[in-house]
Amino acid sequence: MTLLTPDDLYNVSRQFEKNNDIIKRATGQGIRDICESVYNTRLGNEKIGIIPITAGNGIIDNFAESLFTITNYLKLDGFITNHTDVAGYYEAVNQNADILLMADDYVFIAHNLRNGKIATNHVCTGVIYAEIASRCKYADTKDILVIGLGKVGYAGASHLIRKGFNVYAYDPDNEALNSAVQELGVHPYDIHRDGKKFCMVFEATPNENTITKDMISERCLVSTPGIPCGLSPELGNDYDVDLVMEPLLIGVASMLYSVI
Ligand SMILES: NC(=O)C1=CN([C@@H]2O[C@H](COP(=O)(O)OP(=O)(O)OC[C@H]3O[C@@H](n4cnc5c(N)ncnc54)[C@H](O)[C@@H]3O)[C@@H](O)[C@H]2O)C=CC1
Ligand SMILES: N[C@@H](CCCCNC(=O)[C@H]1CCC=N1)C(=O)O
Numbered sequence: 588m589t590l591l592t593p594d595d596l597y598n599v600s601r602q603f604e605k606n607n608d609i610i611k612r613a614t615g616q617g618i619r620d621i622c623e624s625v626y627n628t629r630l631g632n633e634k635i636g637i638i639p640i641t642a643g644n645g646i647i648d649n650f651a652e653s654l655f656t657i658t659n660y661l662k663l664d665g666f667i668t669n670h671t672d673v674a675g676y677y678e679a680v681n682q683n684a685d686i687l688l689m690a691d692d693y694v695f696i697a698h699n700l701r702n703g704k705i706a707t708n709h710v711c712t713g714v715i716y717a718e719i720a721s722r723c724k725y726a727d728t729k730d731i732l733v734i735g736l737g738k739v740g741y742a743g744a745s746h747l748i749r750k751g752f753n754v755y756a757y758d759p760d761n762e763a764l765n766s767a768v769q770e771l772g773v774h775p776y777d778i779h780r781d782g783k784k785f786c787m788v789f790e791a792t793p794n795e796n797t798i799t800k801d802m803i804s805e806r807c808l809v810s811t812p813g814i815p816c817g818l819s820p821e822l823g824n825d826y827d828v829d830l831v832m833e834p835l836l837i838g839v840a841s842m843l844y845s846v847i
């Protein structure tokens with residue numbers, strides 16, 4: 588289970604704003620507009636209860652505070668409970684929270700107490716990063732490359748198939764690749780055989796250098812929540828790459844829009 592570290596979250600709101608500018612430049616729209624159109628929802632000023640959870644690896648410094656910054660950015664009424672765990676849950680409900688945000692080491696959820704909708708960070712992160720990649724405004728094809736078919740990658744690939752994109756996918760885990768081929772109908776991408784280059788790439792792996800120069804065209808949009816980044820700085824400079832990569836808040840924005 589790859590967990591965030593306080594270092595990943597250093598200056599996270601600055602990272603978010605910078606990525607939102609890149610998203611606007613590469614797709615023509617900002618993250619709020621994209622979330623609205625993906626989920627067909629609009630945020631009001633819902634009250635968001637952020638509950639720190641001590642299970643497993645425990646509290647991650649700046650995790651709850653990072654969630655608080657995105658609720659402010661989205662003009663929601665966010666608060667972090669004084670208590671943790673069940674006491675925090677009780678406090679949030681008593682403070683009339685509409686939506687609860689809480690994460691242990693395995694699942695990070697948004698739960699809307701008013702309409703019952705519930706969403707996980709894995710799925711919402713996969714959907715929104717895949718959507719961003721697919722909105723590349725200088726792409727002249729529906730071909731898109733998905734690298735990594737785990738909890739996040741599979742959700743993103745599934746979203747792209749639903750939207751009618753030609754999804755080429757690669758994962759060294761044969762089981763993961765075969766499930767995506769059988770269940771989603773993705774094309775298995777063989778880097779050595781295809782020689783195909785993509786201008787839209789969605790990467791969701793916990794490894795670096797997963798994106799090589801044989802995979803991408805000169806100008807391309809790489810959208811990745813993966814930590815560490817799958818695109819090397821050298822390649823990102825040699826080629827004209829719009830890189831969207833942020834450790835937490837783009838995925839959280841997607842979670843909140845998905846449960847409204
Ligand atoms: N930025 C954000 O908001 C978020 C980031 N993450 C990060 O996204 C990454 C993926 O998360 P999960 O899907 O939960 O992990 P996972 O472990 O479920 O899936 C990762 C997949 O990547 C594959 N993979 C590894 N090396 C590869 C390579 N060279 N080429 C292609 N595939 C490769 C693995 O076989 C596995 O199927 C992790 O780094 C995680 O920390 C997760 C959630 C939110
Ligand atoms: N229990 C801790 C939060 C643990 C979050 C672990 N999950 C991750 O790191 C996932 C979420 C996005 C990327 N990785 C706390 O409440 O402070």
Ligand SMILES: [Mg+2]
Pocket residue numbers: 712812833834835836837838839
């Ligand atoms: Mg994110």
